[in-house]
Amino acid sequence: MPLHSPARVLFAGVFAACTSLAAAAADPLEIGFVYQSPVSDVGWVAVHESARKQLEKEFGSRIKTRVVQDVKVGPDGARVMRELVGGGAGLVVLGSFGYMNDGLKLAAEEPKVNFIHASGFKQAPNFGTYNARWYEGAYVAGLVAGKVTKSNKLGYVGAIPIPDVVSTINAFALGVKRSNPAATVSVVWVNEWFNPGSERDAANSLIQQGADVIGSGFQDNPAIVQAADARGVWSVGMFSDLRKAAPNKLLTSITHDWTPHFRQVVADTLAGKFKGAAYVGTLQNGGVNLLDWNAAVPPEVVKMAKAAQADIAAGKLNPFAGPLKDNTGKVRAAPGAAVPDAEIAGMNWFVEGIQGAMPR
Template sequence: MMKFNRRNVLVLGGAAAALPLVGGRALAQDGPLKVGFMYIGTINDNGWNYAHNQGRIYLEEQLGDAVETTYVENVPEGPDSERVLRELAQSGHKLIFATSFGYGDYVLKVAQQFPDVKFEHATGYQRSDNVATYNARFYEGRAVCGTIAGHMSKTGKGGYIGSFPIPEVVMGINAFALAARKVNPDFTMTPVYISTWNDPAREADAARAMVDQGIDIIAQHTDGPAALQVAEERGIVGGFGQGADMSAFAPNAQLTSIIDNWGPHYVEAAQAVIDGTWTSGDRWPGLKEGEVQIGAYNEKIPEDVVAAAEAVKNGQIDGSLHIFTGPINDHTGAERVAAGETMTDEQLLTMDWYVEGVIPPA
């Protein structure tokens, strides 16, 4: 990850520039609504940050001269994020999107100092009068991918490269495993955490180690295409794009992709600020609302497998299927969800256990 440096991470209107360091009082808001975006990685990661930036571009396209956007790349989850948030607020941005989980404490701290600025924290859980949270039901996409994996894996072994063992990631691992085991009850899932959202070398090393262990299908909850590139090189069954279509990097290995469609929410939030109707809250849409989308299926996937994947996707859209409906046992065999019961959102958002078939990290 690039070290924070204003000279090369702040981009305003398409050109590199530095935020002016001003006093403790926010500048008056005249003209268009100034909207700031803070990214943990680069917009060229072809995944998470790319998808958020596509949402920013969509915002500009939809609201035109009513908004002016700024984005800051490569901001680590630490004190640097607090400085960037404060500088965005001080330079007249009245709506700021912080797009990584670890920014949460800093968002709350800066928001207290700028009560007239609206902050939105992606994947967060802490809110206040001027701090909202937003997320997407990525686990619904994992269920589609897991269905494909269950059908296509020749070894019955899947791997999952995760960033950190937070509920959002654990939830994705479990959804993938549950879906795969509905097809192949002997399917196993091996997660590995690399303690970062974006480190191509570590992602690639983890993927190579998985292939060496007989794993022939790999999923990920990290930001770039490195794992897919390894799948392409090693000729295994494949993997899945995360956050965006990554087929350009692995045309044979990408089986499909989970695409994050943030643009409509960014338009809705900005318009609410302009109209004076913005309120704090939490939103968690998924496939039904179009915030989570499934990309094109690789031509090598048999028609019956595509049909099975589509059935899982459409079942989640029409409400006839919820991947976290029991009976569900944990990895020790103990029942966690009784037959016919469906886990609540609160239970999902605090998930810290693995389902049957997942081999926990040592």
């Protein structure tokens, strides 16, 4: 048979096509992770990194991940997203609330690329969200904080006043008020996710005003609990195990784990089954949790906290159940009712017992 016979040409074409398909099938799913803060050992980004590294272990050569850290919201964020997609990313993890609108715009332009976005409230067929009810853990932490305070003055350092942060602070204050009606909570905002110096100053300012329990609201470093520990003041951490940073006076940390959700998102993307939806971690599904309580917390207080945690997980206790007023006296939930989930997702008011007003 001649070298260039139709049969040989057809065979060569089929072989080349099959080889190309096999190579394409073997290509790993490229996943881009965009973070608003630097990668560190503790905090918001650290929890993402823990999940990312676990994905690499589980999926092996089927995926390839890339991290871009310390990316500011706005033009920088939009540019980084486009660079990741242009470089072949088939899944992009947007790790900050502020990336929402730029991410949605890019998702509309790139329907074959999947996106998941932290703390957002907008979805599309290829754009999902992931969030957590940190406020459930914060309510339990507030119950304990209300019992250990001696001054009846507690403080909370807030990062940026988005609804997730506000609802967490509110739930903490409600827990405090439930266990200690005489106590009040003062809030100081730093308006940044990562600024150890400002966060330390804010914590020290609250301590100077008499606060003997300090809560940290979504900061991406341990500066607040470190400042409290140095002054012999109780603190409540967020996201990570901060006991090494505050070995003496850390009451607990409100933690979360994105690994189960990220695992499912990657599996769905590989299988072509991804659907943009909203995931919420809770005490019930294990997406939110609390560290073991400091050994100095009285056993009866620990027992109370564990009972409340179990009741929230079982749906028997809602931190935002009425009667509930905001700190201007407006009724937000009547007796027998509760603040709706949609309102919690957009919360921009403080509950009764918090001193100060929401920033404009």
